[in-house]
Amino acid sequence: MATAAPSLTAVTDRRGNRPDSILVSMVLLLSGFGLLMIYSATRFGLERAEQIPTGTMERQMIFVTAGLIAVGLFSLIDYREYRNFLPLIYGAIILLLFAVFLFPEVNGARRWIPIPLFNLQPAEFAKPVVIVTMAYVLSQSKNPDVVGWRQITQILVLAGLPAGLILLEPDLGTTLTIPFVMLVMLFAAGASWKQLTTLIGSGVIAVVAAFRFDLLQDHQERRIRVFLDPDLDPQGMGFQLRQSKLAIGSGQLTGKGLFEGTQTNLAYVPESETDFIFTAVGEQLGFVGGVILVAAFLVLIWRLLVIAAHARDRFGSLIAVGVAGMLVFHVFVNIGMTVGIAPVTGLPLPFLSLGGSFYLAMAISIGIANSIWLKRSPVPDRLEP
Amino acid sequence: MRFSLRLTVLFGLFLALFAILSMRLWFVQIAEGAAAVEATENQSWVSVDTPAPRGDIRDRNGLVLATSRFVPAVVVDRHLVNPEDKDVLIQRLSALLAIPADDIAAMYEAAGVNGTFTVAIVDTVEAYQINEKLDLFPGVRIEKVPERVYISGSSMSHVIGQLGLPTAEDIEERSGLSPSVRIGKSGVEARYDEWLQGESGEVSYQVRLGDVITQRPEVPATPGNTVILSLDSGLQAVVEAALIEGIQLSNEWKDGQRATGNDDAAKNETVRGAAIVLDVKTGEVVSMASYPSYDPSLFVGGLDTETYSLLADQQAFLNLAVSGQYPPASTFKAVTYLTFLEENVPLPTDVEGIDPASKVVHCDGQLELSRLNDGSAQIFRDWYTGDKGWLDVSASLQESCNIFFYSVALGIHDAWDGTPRETVLQEMARGLGYGASTGIDLTSDPSGVIPDRELFLAWQEAQMDDPEEAPRLLDESRLDGRDPWFGGDLMNAAIGQGTVSATPLQVAVSYAAMANGGEVWEPYVVREIRDSTGNLVEINTPTLRNEVELDQANVAQLLADLNRVVTRGTAATAFRGFGDSLFDVGGKTGTGQSIASKDNHAWFVGIAPISDPRYSVVVLIDEGGSGGAVAAPVARQIMQYLMGEEMDPIVVGESAQ
Incomplete structure (x- = not known):
């Protein structure tokens, strides 16, 4: 007993484990940078509308604060606990995805559940839930390095249901994240x-079929066509794309300098604080700023x-x-x-784009990843002799 | 593959994706960066067109009929409107100017991204009030914009025309049109639009963060050219007044007909008419009127649909003088008259009441023909009853004896049917300008119809091929595949009835040609174009469209007979007391029958003076009832003015064809 005690302690005692400081500090840096960019992109418009120039940024600060608390909380929760509650969590998110259809349409889509303080966007929270669900199914195989067709079928069903619901909202970008x-x-x-x-092949067939049989919403199909040829729509979406490219291009090597962005500020680029936040980065901080951000x-x-x-x-x-794949996408x-x-497709930029649900969902994902790090085992250099 | 290896592969894949992003950034920001800077720099320059004042329209004496003045307007410049402020701005403008927000929103959209548009013309007081609170209206300014002014009111409106916003097709067809700047839609405003438009100027300024930071010197707008009409305002006033009086006269005449139990001649109220005075030596339109008319000023700020449909129902926008098509009726007898003389048409030898040797016809009210297959008699009745005796071609024109001109048609039929000469009458008519657009510099210039065998065969084929085709040949017997052109058709044509149709302008042009010895001049309403400083830019010289070879003795005989029409013929009553120059004017009455539910159309064509023809005058009263009773008195007054006679009040003339 006495001889076994130290090694047992070594295995179970993880009080010495530290959170992944690089991971957490990168999130802090990106979030702070995001707030700065949001401020730079919205300040001018708010000033002109005689509102507080920091208004939009301050609102996002609330979400960032909440998000950072979420990172801490989810770091403390043992991720293995999720296995016990998975049906409950999964069921809840599906219910929420159904619930969006009860609320009025905004800009041609039903994505939001209006609750006090902000509009809850269940699709964002569905992302980590689907990742945890798929991870659970795939971790159930007997042979650790093999995936069975049975498991593939299971995750197709479990991920396909929320993906389908999100497509109906419609939110093409989020839907595409899942596959x-x-x-x-x-x-x-x-x-x-x-x-x-096989999966990629049938996916391609499904997409072709979606085009052929008009399963896509008109605006989704149009977006893809305009992407292929922006001149199709020089005033509308093509305009947005062209202006966004021009704004980023005009940043050149080192950018025009912070708060000197004329394009993003002048509303030449619409949505420059949400989906098009990168135009603010590219215009003001140039190629150097953009590459540092990518890095x-x-x-x-x-x-x-x-x-x-x-x-x-x-x-x-x-x-x-899964979290890594989600961020890359x-x-x-x-x-x-x-x-x-x-x-x-309307996918925001993690930690930078304005938006509450999205920020919180990303923060939760990072928190879970950090919890995985904290529970890693064993810690080699902590082994007692 | 082991798990860690797979993770490495994934990282490599992700790295590759990010490398692609970085390369793309390099391309966009470094390779194309300079071009993007230039493009954004250009984009920050805002150019706003300043509309040019439309050129004046003047009469032949330089009297201004239409001009432009500068008025304050509320203008929205979308460069300076933050998209988020759009809705509030539209609401505020709507409240201020009492214009529905939806209308303003529609203009906003139509102006396009970074477009500029005029919301409304305001008066000076309003302009001042808005200027005081421009802070509340981002992107709004008060600008002086040119506005069309029609000094002539509803006079000459059909010649001058009106303005309207360009349609999508207009914008596609003509470059440089602004969707918010009105263009000519009809009349001279439309035909000479490109001369009248002028060139818009340009104000350019550089905007940075919503503020104007620099401004380039303004390029001033070039005002449009001045279009000088051939119309004479003084004569026009006489013609328009006479025309309106003529319409009243027609209704009085109809009351008289009803009082004597002749309800058939007065089925409808008379509401429309047209009159033209044409220079026979050039084709210049000296006067042109169509009634009902409208005031083109109504269109300056856009016309509400209610007023528009009210006027449209009255056909007020239709220029009857150019676009109305009517049976020319007895006015056409002059064409048959000349054909008879020029072609030496032999009169029929086998018909009772026709003496081919003496070239006279018994004008006793009816012509009996026994030519039908079953041998039964066919009776052609004239417009009068009683016996006018045996008349030659001259007397027949003066008395408007149908039977004589029927006989001419019968003569052509008997002598030349089936030969190339069977169309001598139609060729004379076409030579004189019938059956084709006149070429006048106005819109909607229809060709009218001069029927012949060829045309009837074409109609027959079209109708038999496609029963849905609008029927031109109504008679079933013409659709059985046999030759649809009958001898009777030519007889009807000889008196300007049947399928013959012509516009008042065609009649004026043809009489001008007959009076001047055969020269068919293209009619025109614009004499010259000058720039805004008065320099001559373009001059409309007369265009000879055709020259009909006529024996000048026949022309002189026709002119003499036209004079006898007013001295002792069908217009003698109307022209009684014309004045000393009665010997020097002439004309022809016409009473056209169209469909049964309509009253007869009243025509008079005059030539003044006869000794050296200068003007051809056409008066048409749509469903006027009688040429001699209604149209001739109107023409008489116009011709009194032309001949320098004192003008008498218009009174009913003789009810003659």
Whole structure:
């Protein structure tokens, strides 16, 4: 007994584990930077409307504060607990996704549940829930490096239901996040090439069919067409794309300087505080600022994959991989959209774009990843002799 | 593959995606960065067009009929409107100017991104009040904009025309049109729009963060050119007044008909008419009136649909002088008259009441023909009863004897049916300008109809091929595949009835040609165009469209007979007491029958003076009842003015064709 005690202590005692300081500090840096960009993009318009210039930023500060508390809270919750409550959490999010249809349409979509303080956007919270759900299903295989067709079927159903509901809202960007994250997680979980190519192949067929049989909403189809040829709509969405590219391009190497952005400020670029926040970065801080921002995201992704590698179990690993995939998809599609290499799907930029639900959902995902890090096992250098 | 390896592959993949992003950023910001800077720089320059004042329209003596003045207007410049402020701005403008918010929103959208548009013209007081609180109206300014003014009111409105906003097609067809600047929609305003428009000027300023930081010198607008009409305001006033009186006269005449039990001649109220005075030597339109008319000022600020449909129901926008098509009726007999003389048409030899040797016809009210297959008699009745005796072509024109001109048609039919000469009458008519647009510099110039075998065959084919085709040949017997052109058709044509139709302008042009010896001049209403400082830019020289070879002896005979029409013929009553120059004027009455539910159309065509023809005068009273009784008195007054006679009040003339 006495001889066994130290090693047992070593395995179970994780009080010495520290949170992933790089992960958390990257989130803090990005969020602070985001607030600055929101301020730079909204200040002028608010001044002109004779409102407090910091108004929009202050509102986002509330969400950032709440988000950081969420990071702490979810870091403290043992992620393994989710397995016990998964049906409850999953059921709740599905209910919320149904509930959006009870509320009035805003700008042609039903995505929001109006609650005090802000409009809850269940689709954002569905992202981490779907990741945890898929991770759970994929961690149930007997052979750890193999994925069974049965599991694939299960995650197709479990992820397909919320994805379908989100598509109906409609919110194409968020919907598309789910298959991307699914493929990333399946690959990490050890799915065979045959399985992956089958899934991608049927996905392509489904998309072609959606076009052929008009399953897409008109505005979604139009967005894709305008992405392919912005001249189709030089005044509307094409205008937005062109202006966004011009604003970013005019930043050149080092940008026009903070608060010197004429394009993002002058409302040439619509939505420059939400989906098009990157135009504010590109115009004011230039290529250098843009690449540093991309690099910052890469650091975040790197940390998440390191967490995945060190997680104590397959469930944790796959969650971390899923969160990484989700972030990559958002960053690539969002920035890609502003520079014309991805369609305008309405995906925001993590930690930077204005928006409460999105920020909180990202914060929760980071909190969960941090919890996986905290529970990693064992900590080699803490082993007592 | 092991898990850690798969993670490495994933990281590599993610790294690749981010590398693509960075490369794209390099391309957009470094490779194309300079171009983007230039594009955004240009974008920060805002140019606003300043509309040019439309050129004046003047009469032949330089009297201003239409001009432009500058008035204060509320203008919205979308460059300076923050998209978020749009709704509030529209609401405030709506409340201030009492214009529905939806209308303003529609103008806002129509102006396009970064467009400028005029919300409303305001008076000086309003302009001052708005200027005081411009802070509440971002992007709004008070500007002086040109506005059209029609000094002539509803006079000459059909010639001058009106303005309207360009349609989508207009904008597509003509470059440089602004959707908020009105263009000519009819009349001279439309035909000479490009001369009248002028060139808009430009104000350019650079905007930075919503403030104007620099401004380029303003490029001033070039005012439009002045269009000088051939119409004479003094004569026009006489013609318009006479025309309105003529319409009243027609209704009085109809009351008289009803009083004597002749309800058939007075089925409807007379409401429409047209009159033209044409220079026979050039084709210049010296006067042109169409009634009912309208005031083009109504269109300056846009016309409400109620007023518009009210006027449209009255056909007030229709220029009957150019666009109205009527059977020319007895006025057309002059064409048959000349054909008879020029072509030496032999009169029929086998008809009782026609003497081909002496070239006289018994004008006893009816012509009996026994030519039908079953041998039964066919009776053609004239417009009068009683016996006018045996008349030659001259007397027949003076008395407007239908039977003589029927006989001419019969003669053509008997002598030349089936030969190329069967269309001598139609060729004379076409030569004189019938059956084709006149080429006048106004809109809606229809061709009218001069029927012949070829046309009837074409109609027959079209109607038999496609029963849905609007029927031109109403008679079933013409649709059985056999030759649809009958001898009777030519007889009707000879007296300007049947399917013959012509516009008042065509009649004026043809009489001008007959009077001047055969020259068919293209009619025109614009003499010259000058720039805003008065320099001559363009001059409309007369265009000879055709020259009909006529024996000048025949022309002289026709003119003499036209004079006898007013001295002792069908217009003698109307012209009694004309004045000393009665010997020097002439004309022809006409009473056209159209469909059964309509009253007869009243025509008079005059030539003044006869000795050296200068003017051809046409008066048409739509459903006026009688050419001699109604149209001739109107023409008489116009011709009194032209001949320098004292004008008498208009009274009913003789009810003759």
